[in-house]
Amino acid sequence: MNPSTANIEESILSAILAGRIPPGTRLGEQKLADLFGVSRTRVREAMMRLETRGIVQVSARRGWFVVEPSADEAREAFQTRRVIETGLLQTVREVPPKVLASLKEHVAIERQAIETGDVSSRACLLGDFHIHLADALGNRLLTEIIRDLTARTTLISMLYQPTEKAEESSHDHEDIVAAMEAGDLAGAARLMDEHIGKVEAGLDLSAKPDPLASLRELLVPSTFSDVAPSMPHAHGAAAPHAHHHPSTKED
Amino acid sequence: MNPSTANIEESILSAILAGRIPPGTRLGEQKLADLFGVSRTRVREAMMRLETRGIVQVSARRGWFVVEPSADEAREAFQTRRVIETGLLQTVREVPPKVLASLKEHVAIERQAIETGDVSSRACLLGDFHIHLADALGNRLLTEIIRDLTARTTLISMLYQPTEKAEESSHDHEDIVAAMEAGDLAGAARLMDEHIGKVEAGLDLSAKPDPLASLRELLVPSTFSDVAPSMPHAHGAAAPHAHHHPSTKED
DNA sequence: CTTACAAGCTTTGTATACAAGCCTGTGAGC
DNA sequence: GCTCACAGGCTTGTATACAAAGCTTGTAAG
Structure with missing residues (x-):
């Protein structure tokens, strides 16, 4: 296999294993291409390999995303x-x-x-x-x-x-x-x-993944993230209570 | 995933499972592209997916081959x-x-x-x-x-x-x-x-895969394939005795 | 004030053109 | 007659250009 392709693949996988990349992260082809100094072709190769391995998913014409398992x-x-x-x-x-x-x-x-x-x-x-x-x-x-x-x-x-x-x-x-x-x-x-x-x-599998999690976290001081009634909630639904601990892994 | 890509992938995999494609088979990109009526790009996608799954391998600039496990x-x-x-x-x-x-x-x-x-x-x-x-x-x-x-x-x-x-x-x-x-x-x-x-x-794992197997089989009457001293052997090595039963699977 | 719609931008999808390398066939030299 | 070098064809490797479709934002109508 091409070394650079394998490189991209391995970098992303190990970053996920280390908990550095949260689920749902968007992985833009061009950005990765720039980052690794290769063309989009290579990035796509790596992405397709990772998709086969169940690590990322492509959403047509929207981009590649780290999977958010149901x-x-x-x-x-x-x-x-x-x-x-x-x-x-x-x-x-x-x-x-x-x-x-x-x-x-x-x-x-x-x-x-x-x-x-x-x-x-x-x-x-x-x-x-x-x-x-x-x-x-x-x-x-x-x-x-x-x-x-x-x-x-x-x-x-x-x-x-x-x-x-x-x-x-x-x-x-x-x-x-x-x-x-x-x-x-x-x-x-x-x-x-x-x-x-x-x-x-120990998981709370009833907690649906919160599509606004990342935004919420960026905008609200983390200690208050659970008590921020002033933040607008999508569709008036109850706030999903999926917690997001970037460097937490229970295994 | 793209339907045609998935289609190629699945066709090849199920053909292998059915024993219709022997190990070492060459899978040319252009030929597959013509066969499935798609461009080489799609075929390459399918091939790379199958490579990730350990089904095929690419030999640089020579082509894609169904794996021959050691x-x-x-x-x-x-x-x-x-x-x-x-x-x-x-x-x-x-x-x-x-x-x-x-x-x-x-x-x-x-x-x-x-x-x-x-x-x-x-x-x-x-x-x-x-x-x-x-x-x-x-x-x-x-x-x-x-x-x-x-x-x-x-x-x-x-x-x-x-x-x-x-x-x-x-x-x-x-x-x-x-x-x-x-x-x-x-x-x-x-x-x-x-x-x-x-x-x-039941396997004979000492029998090294014979690179000449397919050729030998084509040229020598099968009943004599083990006793064909007149056939030239590569590098003077003893004739590998890996048998080749296309529609035989012990499982 | 809300909602619908449209234009433009961004991003992926796909094909194709060209580069690079392996294999084969041919011919010259020994 | 045999070996080796080289050239031509064929196949994959890679980049790039363009097409297609999503998202965002701005605007206007209800």
Whole structure:
């Protein structure tokens, strides 16, 4: 594949995984072309690839947008992750010591980021745990699939996650690794199932994505964003209560 | 997405699933463009999408080719399928009667195709079983993933599968459905694991894909293809013994 | 004051032209 | 007779020009 195309693709994907790009972000072809110093052709290539991977969507003649998964799509993504990640743990016979060591190290870094209060890297790390797991226990194909799914999940969390429970997630990760160390793969799978279930349960899937969220956030001081009755609401509908935490990921 | 682009993509994918397009097939942009009555631009779109999905590959300035998975890639594909398909069965709590009925019907059709000796539809049906399973028990996302993996597996079988065991596969499918009916999802998962294992074990992954396979087949009477010492071999290497059964799929 | 409509601008959609490189065939040199 | 170099054709790679359609904004009628 062309390096510049792959570059654009990878940049956008990793920015999403890091929580730097919120769902619904518009990605203009010309702007990206200027930014990366390439022609629109290349940008379109990258966009179409990302569309195939379920990361962006095109709205005819309006532009490319980072996907905003619906509640149904969110459920699908979580079910798929549950299937694959528990399946992975249960398929594996034994965990090589090196893998165990690297996972433990990862969890340690997670905890450190949480204690230090490093919000931005924390969000990225929590998702990375799952990717590392797939990489260590599975193969490239599996890793790629999990990566795309994690990107999706990250976006979903940004849309529907009212509260953040990073410590709990990291603790779950720790438990999973502990079970793996004990050789209890079935237990690890169960813990993983519960972990993903917890994350999913922590979402407010009834909260419809707010089309005005970005504007609202720009105009209203964030601490007052929930109590700004003077802001005009579209169509007189009740204010959607989807919270928007750009660097928050519950995973 | 543009309908014509999606059309090209789907046509090629389903042709691969049906075993009508062997691995390594060259897919010229202009030819496809003429065939579908569209411009090269659209064809390229479809090709790039299929490349993202791991179905085709581009060789710079030579053309697009249906992938010829290496032995390693084959192992990855099978591991991934094992992970996902056993994971799916173990994640599901109970199987709705309607699902059970449709799966049983599918197996019945399989058996019928085998008894009738309908080789071409048989190959397609054996792969379809897994896709149907994902569709019935999982969701669209999962189905899409399994579909792409099945396409890969089909190509792998064409490259590395010396003998065909359609009856055995169909019997495996039957057993899996029976376990599901008995409510023994864990057992079904185990059977699925064994089933995929059997298929993988039936491959001859040491047989390197033969770049001359298609030529050899065209030039040498098939019954003598293994004993044709007069045919010039590239680089004096021993004759690769990868057999090529266009409408054979072990799944 | 609200709503409908229209003009202009911006952005994507699509085709096409040209550039670059691989493969094949031919001919010269040994 | 054989090998190697080179040229021509064919295929993909890339950019760009133009077409089509959306959104915004301005204006005027009800």
